[in-house]
Structure formats: C-alpha cells, structure tokens
Ligand SMILES: O=C(O)CCC(=O)C(=O)O
C-alpha cells in the first residue's frame with residue numbers, strides 16, 4: 248500500500264471537490280469523488296489539512312477492510328470519505344421478492360412512456376405531449392427503457408434489503424437521522440402517527456445524492472460507488488429528462504426546470520430505501536389497513552422503482568383509490584407539491600397511499616427503492632408565469648405573495664410535521680385530515 252506523504256497526487260483535482268459557498272473552498276475534511284464504476288477510475292482516498300492535500304492513498308486491489316480500518320485509525324483526520332475498491336465487496340444475498348399478485352384488483356390505467364425516444368427533439372416533443380396527458384388525466388405514469396438493466400436494478404434492491412436485514416439495531420441507531428426536518432440515514436419504525444393509537448411500521452434509509460456526504464453502516468460501504476452511480480443516473484438521466492419534458496409540456500424553454508435541479512447545488516434530492524414491515528392484526532384498529540396515509544410528495548418529481556408487492560394506490564379523479572400494477576424494471580413517476588406550485592396548479596400532485604398488500608402477498612415485508620427529487624433549496628415555489636400555456640390556462644397562487652416558500656423552507660416544514668403534527672378532521676371530506684402550512688391546506692387521507 249502506498250502511503251505517500253506529499254501532495255503529489257495526480258488524482259487530487261478530481262478526487263477533491265470544493266464545498267459550495269465556503270470561503271476559499273477549503274474545508275477541514277476530505278472528499279473523494281467517486282467516478283463511475285464502469286470507468287477505470289481507481290479507488291483513492293485523500294487526506295487534507297486546512298490548505299493542502301497531505302496524503303493520497305491509492306488502494307491496491309488486495310486491501311481489505313481490516314487494513315482500511317487500521318489506516319483510518321492511524322490517520323489523524325477530522326473526517327474521511329472513502330471509495331473502497333469494488334473487488335472487496337462481499338456478494339450480497341439476493342433479494343427475492345414474491346411473484347406479483349394474482350388478484351383481480353382495480354388497477355389504475357397508467358401510460359407507458361418509452362424513454363428511448365427522448366434522445367431526439369422530435370421524440371421529446373412526442374413524450375412531452377404524452378406525459379402532459381398522463382399527468383393531467385391520471386397523475387402517475389410508467390417509464391420504460393430508462394437505462395438501467397433488470398440486473399442493475401435488482402442489485403440495488405439487494406443492497407436495499409441488506410440495509411435493513413444485515414445491519415444490527417445497534418448499528419442502525421448510529422446511523423439514524425438526528426434532524427427531523429430532513430430525511431437522512433435511518434428512520435426507525437413507529438416514528439409516525441398513522442391513526443390515533445397506531446404507529447407506522449416503516450423503516451427508511453435515506454441517502455443524499457452525494458453519497459459521501461454522510462456515513463454509512465459497514466455493509467453498505469463497499470457499494471458506495473454503485474450507489475453513487477445510481478443517484479447520478481437518477482438525477483442526470485431520469486430526473487433531468489423528465490424535467491425537460493415537463494418544461495416542454497408547459498411551452499417553456501427545455502432547460503427551465505433542469506436549471507432549478509442542479510446536482511451540485513444545495514438541495515435534498517435523495518435516494519431512499521423503504522421497508523414496510525407487515526402489521527400484526529392487533530396493531531391496528533378494526534378496519535384500518537392503511538400503512539402509509541394518503542399524501543402528496545413534498546418535492547418535485549418522485550422516481551419509484553416498480554416492485555411486485557402491492558399496496559400502492561392513487562386517488563383517481565373519480566375519487567376512487569386504484570392500485571398500481573407492477574411492471575418488471577419499470578419506473579413509476581409522479582409529481583409532488585413542488586411541481587404543483589411551480590405550475591400554478593396546472594399539474595396537481597396526485598394523492599397516493601400504501602395499504603396492506605393483497606391477500607396472496609400478506610405478511611410479506613415490502614421493499615421499495617426511490618429517488619425523491621427536490622428543486623434547489625433556493626428555488627421559490629411560485630408559478631412559472633412566463634409559460635404561455637399557464638397564461639392561457641390560468642394560474643393559481645397557493646400562497647400570499649410574502650408567504651411563498653423556497654424549496655428548502657417547504658421541505659423542512661413538511662418533513663418536520665409529517666406524522667407528528669396534530670391534524671384536524673376535514674369539515675367536508677370523510678377520512679381526511681388537514682393541516683395548514685403557510686396558509687395553504689395540506690390533506691392527509693386514510
Ligand atoms: O411505498 C410506496 O410504494 C410509496 C411510498 C411513498 O409514497 C412515499 O414514500 O412517499
């Protein structure tokens with residue numbers, strides 16, 4: 248193992264990055280840029296003090312975790328990020344979900360958007376029309392040919408499964424998010440109120456898109472390059488393309504929304520793994536089968552990797568809850584509050600919930616992989632008034648002029664209250680509870 252004691256690391260410019268907004272850009276911690284696993288970017292860890300890179304370590308293929316742990320212990324650092332070489336990965340147990348339900352359920356009719364058409368301007372115009380109609384009529388749609396193979400997606404599910412099943416409760420506690428205004432690290436079961444006297448059985452593990460911006464349990468560390476590539480793919484390929492189509496669909500320049508969602512800007516677009524533990528019969532009051540209350544998503548675009556265990560339902564225009572059907576290796580897309588406010592109500596954030604899975608899948612834990620996109624923190628969630636379409640169709644303002652939140656304010660206020668704040672029963676709708684945030688009403692459905 249080479250432990251050079253100088254700054255002569257030709258990888259340094261690419262492996263260290265300035266923290267945005269910092270004076271002089273130097274922080275007393277180190278960063279390792281991860282690179283794409285399909286490239287030949289070597290695994291490297293760099294150590295820096297206040298001003299200089301003092302040591303770069305190129306990790307040879309034979310390093311193991313004990314050696315890495317001793318290196319870390321022997322190195323007086325404030326913080327350290329590492330991309331371990333991919334060949335120290337232990338193979339993970341494959342996650343094998345059950346087959347899709349055979350029950351004849353009332354499924355929502357979602358459009359299938361073929362992303363392979365997005366590479367040409369003509370294709371994007373066609374897809375922009377398609378997602379326009381899908382969002383106006385139904386609110387959710389599928390994406391296929393999104394660039395990840397079934398095997399790549401399956402391995403992300405293997406990692407998600409290990410995040411919950413192969414980490415001890417004690418270690419989970421060390422990586423549990425402390426700040427309840429942001430999803431980061433684990434959220435344990437029972438943190439949220441579902442019904443009076445009923446708590447959730449949902450475990451979450453949220454990962455900032457810059458995966459080295461937080462520490463991870465040991466089992467995940469060898470997979471950080473893969474997870475980094477995954478958040479990049481979600482952000483740069485899937486999200487940015489959806490945003491281009493959305494901008495076009497509102498007759499706006501194609502980069503209108505992409506500029507509001509920069510990977511490197513301050514913001515909270517993040518990946519999440521979610522595990523729903525089956526609820527015991529006695530844990531819920533008679534007749535309550537809601538696992539995650541009906542809600543709108545807080546951010547702009549939600550990317551949900553289709554998985555076979557049923558339970559996700561959307562509230563259709565006719566006020567009926569309809570199931571989302573599993574399509575292997577498809578992505579399910581919906582828009583959240585952010586797009587509703589930016590589009591002045593032209594696109595509404597469709598309400599959705601998770602209920603107990605159908606009978607033939609009962610008592611099976613339900614695992615999900617998501618990328619929850621948010622606009623840059625400093626984006627004001629006011630309508631894109633220069634859209635000719637919105638001007639024609641009418642623009643709704645959800646907030647008084649001096650109350651319009653930024654994305655950061657909105658996500659923090661919503662996250663802080665979610666599952667914790669007191670909700671009032673709606674005066675007009677049954678099984679609906681409400682809260683008011685900045686003078687706008689947020690509804691929660693059972
Ligand atoms: O688990 C699902 O299928 C949906 C989860 C969801 O809606 C959310 O976490 O916002």
Ligand SMILES: [Fe+2]
Pocket residue numbers: 542543544599
């Ligand atoms: Fe949601």
